Amino acid sequence: MSETQAGFDASAKALDTLTNTAENHPDAQITNLHHPANHESSHSWLGKILPASTRDNLETRFHMGNYVIDRQTGEKSFEAMSIYVRLGMHMLYYGSEQEKALHWQKTLELLKNQSEKMGREYDTPESRAHIEPFIKSFDLQDSLVEMVQPDPTKYATFNDFFAREIKESARPIAEPEDEFMTSSPADCRLTAYPTIDLATEYWIKGRGFTLSRLLADPALADLFDGGSIVIARLAPQDYHRWHAPVSGTVESVKDIAGAYYTVNPQAINEPGTLDVFCENKRSVMLLKRSCTGSPVAIIAVGAMLVGTIKYNEGVEVGTNVRRGQCLGAFYYGGSTVIVLYPKGEVVLDEDLVRHSTNDKCETLMRVGWSTGTTP
Template structure:
């Protein structure tokens, strides 16, 4: 990088820091109405940055001083717009996934350094992210203006090319609020379950971008770069982690983007659900650029941890513990559980829960005794630090226990 480029980058970072200071100190987001407004559907929290810039929807002008507008415009249009994701079954094909603009704000203003060096070290910033996340959830739960709700849903459908034919309710006007569309249900059979009679198969729990690793040490080498990440911190229970998920445990990371079907399903079965542990935390973005940085978003964020006992032989023999972690993120107001009651029996593919507005992440943890063998294409991509697009029910691995 030339000295001129370094100087430009330093100026960019200084401008972003100043913008963040203004955002935190003035707090306009705290004063924003919690009702959905008509005429704002083309520049919402789920609008990708390039689209927002092309439409000249400078929503950040509400928050930042005028003198920063040109800098923010340039940054949103040109810097780190997203990341590449592999398409399964097409080894040479990758798609570029542009980030929603709110996520990009979080990336640029918060994650270009470690937490200790960035503005995240100020509690006011963490409080702001939580406040904004909760408020945005209330906005998308609002039913007071049906026309505004319909506008936002229709804009979302256009922006992300949502296939209405696969929805249980394909009529956008029948959804009372934006969130009800966001965690929309699919028609029965829209996501076939791979090898349904084979209890040893592990399938994708979500429509998502997936990375898999044979052990946690491998995951921290190739993907999770935050130095503070450990299984006991992720699970929030050192005794459980030490007893059930020792070194050598396998891990799968399912990242949901805004366009994805936001209900998640059980990846294994038959299994019996254990308790769900609710862990309070922050609302940081779970985008790869944050996960790949020196910052531990997975064990800092608000999350729920469901433990299960899985019988991979399907014959009533010895069971294997599995941890299912649902992680909230920036602008994700809630994690809902629909089929995870302690003591209930589940099958692979059964619905498990849903996320209200936002993109988020599920993590599955298997102990060494599960002898999980991930499908080779997924493992190869993960070791190249590339996510793979998969859908609910797709086979992703198998237990050789």
């Protein structure tokens, strides 16, 4: 067996161990898949599973996390990556180009099985045992007061807690009466580009990314040729519902089957690899914007260990939605919401574009914050 194959198999075994441990609730806090990859007390067990060469590759080939810029303070900080994300990335990108190609199909099948397994597990009453460890892992105690149900013990399952609702007062919408403003669709780490070409130059490096593939509809893609793109990445610790970035009428909703690859920036930014956004499971909503009549596409993209993308009851074709209205929820894992605007529809906020291009860095955002305005 080659060193690459051994590393891949060991990473797969480690991921399987993580998800299997989720079924052994008393041990949930000991080997917690939510902990950052540098959480030595939780992940010393990895040394018993991963060969030394594989551990070294994980450390040198990929960073321990990502830098983000806080929009309110302008400060740049480092966010550690959860261990399950790093294992998934390792399986995707370890070895030569030929070996990667052989591994992608194996990884696709593995992540699909693991995501579906965790979806089932986190829908059981027993999964409530994971709520407190999750809160502690991400220091979410202070944010509980923002939730419609602030008591963690009141949630029926872990997935119920993961997709928890937030009080409207906790996320005020910027200038709600201004129909020409666009806003962030989620609590997220956000990048924004005036054109798709800039997005592929600075951020989306996977081979084969096109709007036609992303939307699975060449005619629809033509409507956004030369347009702007906003990419909102939700980390596991974030409030995991997404909201309308503009007001409008739902014209269509299309679910697209796909994979469960990680949407971490290091996967998106990896040159020449598979294009995660066009490969992953996703749902495309097309809105007709109220103030201009222009189309706006909102793409909810699933990710590693995300089993379900679910729209709120009543959000369907023909529904009128207002900017800031909650549209749906992701159940367990990291996720992404992509918003597409036609050419000339929006002038994106200067600071978001600057962070995305000059700094090549995501901006920490909240639901309802401004992302731009229609000229």
